[in-house]
Amino acid sequence: MENRLRYIRLAICDREEETMIRLENFLEERGARGHVQIHIDTMKSGAQLVRKIMEQESYDIICLESELADTDGIQLAKTIRETDEETVFLVLAADESRIKEIFDIMPAVYLKKPVERQEFLHWLERSIRRMTDERKYYVFNFNRRTYHVPYRRICYLESRNHKLVIKTELEEYSLYGKLDEEEERLRAAGGMFFRIHKSYIVNYWHIHWLDGSAVEMVNGETLPVSDAYRERLRGEYWQYTEKIRQKLHRSI
Template sequence: MKMLEIGVCDDDHLLLWEMEKYLLELGYETGVNLEVDTYADGEEIVRAVMKGKRFDIIYMDIEMQNLSGMCAAKRIREMDRAVQLVFVTSHESYMKEAFLVTPIGFLVKPLDKSEFTDMFNHILRMIGTEDQFYRFRYDRSDYKILLKEVVYFESKGRMTEIVWEGGRYRLYKNLEAIEEELRSQKMRFVRIHKSYLVNYWHISRFSADIVELMDGMCLPVSRSRRKEVEVNLYEAMDWCHV
């Protein structure tokens, strides 16, 4: 695995030091080379990203003076779709707003080292599976596309259309079979409707009856699935309850 670039942003200097210490210890224990940059406010880390700094992981305090962590994360997400964001907070009331920046999870203060470790190890597994492919046959040829580039699958009768960042394909397989195939993958897909299976990482927001994708397109959430969709979306965030 390449060296991990990690940013930690918190206006509590003691907590900033604590997270840096945990990360360096985890890097040593797991044998992962990592570099940790610390920032005392949201403006600092946003400026760093604007100047070309790229992070694999950012731990972001939500409640900060000057620029809040949520606002900083939104600005960073506009510049970098790939970074894994972890929110650190004293409250649990930010989950719905947080979908705008697709975090990988939350840590609630005061930090628990075992929860912090679990989150770090989960992110390592996610990073290690980012290059997973979906393989299929289309027009008598074999294809593979990166799962992270798949936006959604749409049922078209006995066929399913794959909508991905590079275009569209159709294959002779029903949506139920594809959903079952993807259960073993780390990349999370959520069934929002009998006709749609959506990649969580391409969802920018959701409400009771729609999910909005990063490109602004809206897809319907079926009434019978609303509660299930909400639960699955929260689970996809890997909410880390402390």
Template structure:
């Protein structure tokens, strides 16, 4: 069953999102549980009690605690939930890095765009148990792709960095990129030596990424504009 939360102080918009969700999920024959919240504080309290969701639709501008502040609290408790922002405000992109949004839907909502985003989110949830397999010293290992923070190339060695450990094998980063290009978890090739899981990016400047554990990775000069554009694409296709 898909567990979905909608958090917005606009009751008309909440009803619209719920109706579009039910139409889509009925068509796909997907069981769901949908819970409605009209402010960020209520959603935060539910999370503190131990409830979890697969997807949360969040407005940015709400009375009381806004969507960014609520998401910061949620992220401390749940790194896996997919946050989809629904807003008419495009000025918050840089602030959103810290909460790792999955997508951004612009108001007024177009149903075709809405369905594309939920379709992509559902595929992502299904793929969450996908593994990256590698071979080292005649031993085959595997790591959950969603747990990989970044790949690092060091000569003939590829290091796989997770929050808990680092794994290594002989290979090339170009081959890693080819293997993961169709995966729904977005990775960013920020440098010839680094391939980074977008969902572990905490902050970005023009020349570097800062990951959730404080790791700082350099963005090569020739890729800086590409990386910024790619980030906007991931957020929902805004390029301006």
């Protein structure tokens, strides 16, 4: 049986401190069981969540209150869904009056407050299992383990010393492979990866800024842009940026 390690980025967006602490405790319990690493961001308003996304943050799972202080949580989820087909929404609500609305934001689950431990862990596990879908996750073998890393968790790929280096938010992996072949594989990610050099493919969601000669990544690294890819990079980058902005600016 393959030994798989999955990385998850999760957001909790809820007005109530008590709810956030409760869910964090459940998540820590699941993380302690192994085979998954969970990074958690907490926020109390829809504006904070939108700001994170506009800053090129992304989440595999969002625990989202249905009626936030500054916006309608389910409507916000609908807006996010227009540009993100992968995120799972766990909608937190005081009653079941809006349960039918989640069909517009599937995959999603409606959880009544106070959220019960067993129910939350059940749906969390179901969400984690979705990560085996190879159409949405970059799958590779490293040190006898099979990794399923969401496309958005990958910072960049590099050709280095005749090996393929995969740089993620948490780790770096060096394995045998060719960058040209991986560029073809990454087309399944929907346009978020850009070739900037014969030795580099970068992820849109991890670019801090770019100019004609270099790309600075969110992690602080600076990568070169070659003449051969400069114009194509500029066009693809701004086209993708405009697509995201047009979908999100209406949410708040």
